[in-house]
Amino acid sequence: MDFKTFVDILASLAAIVAIISVLVGWYRSTRKPLKIVRVVVHKASEDMTFILVTKNRQPYPVTTKRIDCYRRKIFEVQKKFGGEPEYSERLSSREALFMGKSEFEVPANANTDLRIKVTGTADIPNRLLFSMDTSHGYHELWCDEISVLEVGRTEVYSVDYKKEYKSKLAAKVMYRWRLVQELTRRCSRRLRRS
Structure with a gap:
């Protein structure tokens, strides 16, 4: 050479x-500076507390000015008389779980629990949309990992499997493998049904 x-x-x-x-x-x-990693909802008889596990992915603090939570977005197609068809996406107050000013500061490169107490109760879907007005702009963030805990109610469940590992890497590999197995099992069930 x-x-x-x-x-x-x-x-x-x-x-x-x-x-x-x-x-x-x-x-x-x-990337959006904030990410909602997980939401835990504590349901009592007359109110709910939303705990938003929020991650700041930027090397500077981000302040939230307003946080609204929705079940879903509304998609509309309309045509005004004499006009052309129009497509729009909007957030409807009918789909809102809570709306309000919530000032929190999420430190740089950190995870923070944001707690929001709401009067009244409602059914919580498997996926939530958060509309956030922050010091760094407006963001719409989806969260798929929702846990609903009913305060004062006992939950009894059985465990299919549980195994302890000495290594974090081995536990993560086995966790990912179990997720793939579960996803494969669900897909094969759906295919059999159809």
């Missing part, structure tokens, strides 16, 4: 590293 070939290989590798670093920087800057 001569010197020119070696220099060309190094220059190509440097160009690839530069392109990848620019793409990673672009991806990180386009």
